Amino acid sequence: MDDVRANLERVREQMARAARRAGRRPEDILLIGVSKTVPAERLRAALEGGLPALGENRVQEARDKVRALGRPVPWHLIGRLQTNKVTDALELFDVIQSVDRLPLAAELARRARRPVAVLVEVNLAGEPSKGGFAPAEVKPALDLLRTLPRLEVRGLMAVPPATADPEQARPWFRALRELRDAAGLPELSMGMSADFEVAIEEGATAIRVGTAIFGERGKAA
Numbered sequence: 613m614d615d616v617r618a619n620l621e622r623v624r625e626q627m628a629r630a631a632r633r634a635g636r637r638p639e640d641i642l643l644i645g646v647s648k649t650v651p652a653e654r655l656r657a658a659l660e661g662g663l664p665a666l667g668e669n670r671v672q673e674a675r676d677k678v679r680a681l682g683r684p685v686p687w688h689l690i691g692r693l694q695t696n697k698v699t700d701a702l703e704l705f706d707v708i709q710s711v712d713r714l715p716l717a718a719e720l721a722r723r724a725r726r727p728v729a730v731l732v733e734v735n736l737a738g739e740p741s742k743g744g745f746a747p748a749e750v751k752p753a754l755d756l757l758r759t760l761p762r763l764e765v766r767g768l769m770a771v772p773p774a775t776a777d778p779e780q781a782r783p784w785f786r787a788l789r790e791l792r793d794a795a796g797l798p799e800l801s802m803g804m805s806a807d808f809e810v811a812i813e814e815g816a817t818a819i820r821v822g823t824a825i826f827g828e829r830g831k832a833a
Contacts, residue, residue, distance in 0.1 A: 613657030617768060619825045620661045622644075623808075627819070630812035641812055644688055646804075646822030648673065649829045652680040658825060659684055667709070667820050671697045674704050690769075690801075690820055692743050695719050702728060707799055709733070709769045712743035714756060721760035728762060731769040731801055736784050739773060750791050767799025767817070768792045778807035785814035 628638040644667040645658050654772030655677065669673035677763065686706035693701055694711055698719045701708060711717050712733040716720075720728060735744030736779065745753050750768070757765050768791060772784035785802050792800045803811025805824035809828060812819065823829065 613654060616654050616657040616826060617661040619827070620658055620663060621647060623821055623824050626809055627735065627812060634813045634815075636745065636812070640680075642780055643827050644690070644801075644818055644820045646690065646820050647677060647826075648691075648822060650770075650792045650822070650826045653679055654826050655681060656677035665818075665826070667793070671700045672703065675700065678704055688818075688820075698723050707731070707766075710743070711757070713769040716751065717757050717760060717763060721763050724762040726762065727764050729766050730757075731767050731799060732757065732765060734768050734770045734788060736770050736787055737773045740772060744770065747791060750795065754797075765797065767797040767801065769801035771804070772802070772807075778810045781807045782810050782814060785816070786813050789815040 627641060627643065631638040631641060631688050642665055643663065644731040645663045646667045647655050648669045665686045666686060667688040667690040676688060687704060688707045688709050689701055690707040690709045692712065693708065693716060697715055702724055707729045709731040711730045732750065733744035734750060735742050735746060738746060754765060756771040757763055766786055770788045772781050775781050788802055789800055799817045800815055801820065803816045803819040805821050808819040808821055
């Protein structure tokens with residue numbers, strides 16, 4: 613598993629350089645290792661190398677991995693959450709980043725037995741294949757979410773349209789930051805393996821990195 617540790621160190625170095633370019637502190641940016649389809653032993657290697665958080669797309673896959681690895685770091689749900697999986701998600705995850713519709717938020721508030729940290733997902737480009745609130749819907753959605761019990765709304769999350777050049781994602785990241793700033797929220801989850809340096813330059817407080825740490829999905833290296 614030496615490749616995982618080497619990849620992790622490389623990502624940390626890239627994060628630090630991007631933070632310095634933006635006049636920011638690297639320690640203010642959370643690195644979330646995306647664990648989708650990654651075997652538990654490779655996740656364990658990253659944890660041993662100091663990975664501070666894990667992100668999973670699916671509730672069932674997270675259940676299996678929490679059973680195998682325990683909870684040495686916070687687990688973030690970063691994929692779409694079905695309403696009928698809310699109880700399981702509340703049991704498994706420390707942060708739910710993909711609150712993409714009001715009925716889901718209401719169900720989380722109804723079933724939660726403790727305060728639950730959430731991020732509001734924004735569909736920046738109105739892509740039909742993605743969930744999330746349109747930019748114009750963010751403020752009214754936040755106004756409603758802030759009235760729900762036990763939901764701690766910490767920030768915004770988005771997956772911008774895929775681009776061949778990371779620089780092409782910059783306007784999307786900037787737009788999300790502006791929405792976050794207007795809402796007066798502290799957290800901004802954006803940026804993945806191909807574009808996280810640009811996301812950091814534009815203000816990301818959390819980046820979600822899978823391939824750059826663990827290799828291509830479904831491969832052992």
